Amino acid sequence: MARVLLVEDDDGLREALDLALSGLGHEVLGAPNGPVALERLAAGRDVECVVLDVMMPQMDGFEVCRGIRRLSQTPVIMLTARSEPIDIVAGLECGADDYVAKPVEPRVLDARIKAVLRRVTPTAGPDGEASVVDLGSVRVDTRAMTVTKHGAPVELTPTELRLLLEFVLHPGQVLTRQVLLDRVWDYGYLGDSRIVDACVWRLRAKTEDDPARPSLIATVRGVGYRLDLP
Template sequence: MVTVLLIEDDHQVRRGLELALGQYGYTVRGAATGADGIREFATVAVDVVILDIMLPGVDGFEVCRRLRSDSSVPIVMLTARDDDIDIVVGLEAGADDYVCKPVQPRVLDARIKAVLRRGPTARADARKDEPANHAGLVIDAESLVVTRDGTPVALTPTELRLLLELSAAPTRVFTRLQLLESVWGHHYLGDSRLVDNCVQRVRAKIENNPATPVFVQTVRGFGYRFGPV
C-alpha cells in the first residue's frame, strides 16, 4: 500500500484529504507544520509527499529543499492559487509537480499515480539495452543508474524519466508538450514550467557547465534535444 505524507496546516483541508485519499486506497500520515512534517518524514517510510506551500514556521519551500537534500521521494506541492512565483519557486526547490487549491481528490490521486509511475520500480518503461556512454555520461536504462565520469548522479524519479526520454532518441527535438505528456503522464494545458525547471535541475547535475549545456540542449522556439551532436 502506498503511504502518503500530507503536510497541511489547515485542519479541515488536511482531514478532508486524509479521508478522500484513504478512500482511494492510500495510507495517509498527516502533519500540521513544516517542522512536524520533517520529523514525520525522518521516522516513517513514505512513498510520496503532499506539501502545502503556506505553512507556519518552516514554509513549504524550505521543507521541500530539506527533504530533497537527501531524498528523491516524489513531492507534490499544494498552492492556494495559480501563482507563477509560488509555482516556479516550488519547482526550483525540487518539487515534482503541483496542484492548485481547492484540491479535487481525483486530481490529486491522478498526480500521485503519475509521480509514482516515474519511480525506479517502473521498469516496464526501461529500454533493455546496454548502458549508453555519451562522452562520459553513462545512462543505464535497465538498472536506472546514471554516472558522470564514473561518479553516480543522484536524480529524482522525474529527473531520471526526463533524461531517459531525451537520451533514448539523441538529436531528436522534443517539444515541451511532448515531454509533459510522456514524462508527467498527462496534459497540463501547456504549462512549460514543469519541463523548464526539471531541465534546469538535470543540467545542474550532469553538465560540466550548466550555462552552456552539452547534453540537454535548448532548441529555441521548439523545445529540447539530447546531445552531444
C-alpha cells in the same frame, strides 16, 4: 495504492484530504507543519509520496522540500494557492516533482499521485538495445536506472531520471514540451510547460559541466529540447 505523507497546516483541509485520499485507497500520514514532516521522514517512515502545502508557518513548503531532498528522493507534489509563475517554478526548482493548485479536487490529486509513482520505476529501452550510454562525463545505465558523472553517482529524483531517459532513448530528436509532458509527467491534457523548463534546469545543474552553457541538453527555441551526443 500509496502511503502518502500529507503536510498541511490547515487542520480542516488536512482532515478533508485525508478522508478523501483514504477513500480512494491511499494510506495517509498527516503532518501539521514542516518540522513534523521532516522528523517523520528522518525516522525512516516508509513514505512513497509527499503532498506538501506551500504556505505554512515555521517553515514554508519550499524550505521543507529542500529538507526532504537532503533526506531522500521521495516524490513531492506541492499544493499551492499562488498561481504566479515565479512561485510555481520556485517549488519545482527546489525539488518538487509536480504541483496542484488549490482548491484541490481529490480525484485530481489522486491522479497526480498515481502518475508521480509511475515515474519511480521508469521504462527502459526495448530488449536488445545497449543499456549503457556514454554522454562524455555522464554515463546512463537505462536498465539499472543509474547515472554517474565523472564516475560518481548522480542523485536524481524519479521525474528527473524519467526525463533524462526520455532524452537518452531519443538522441538527436527534438522533443516538444507537450511531448515531454505526456511521456514524463503522464499528462493526458495540455499541461503547464513551466514544469518541463524547471525540470530541465535542475537536470542540467546535475549533469552539465557548465549548466549556463549546456552541451548535452540543447534548447530548441520556441519548440522544446534535444539531447546532443558528444
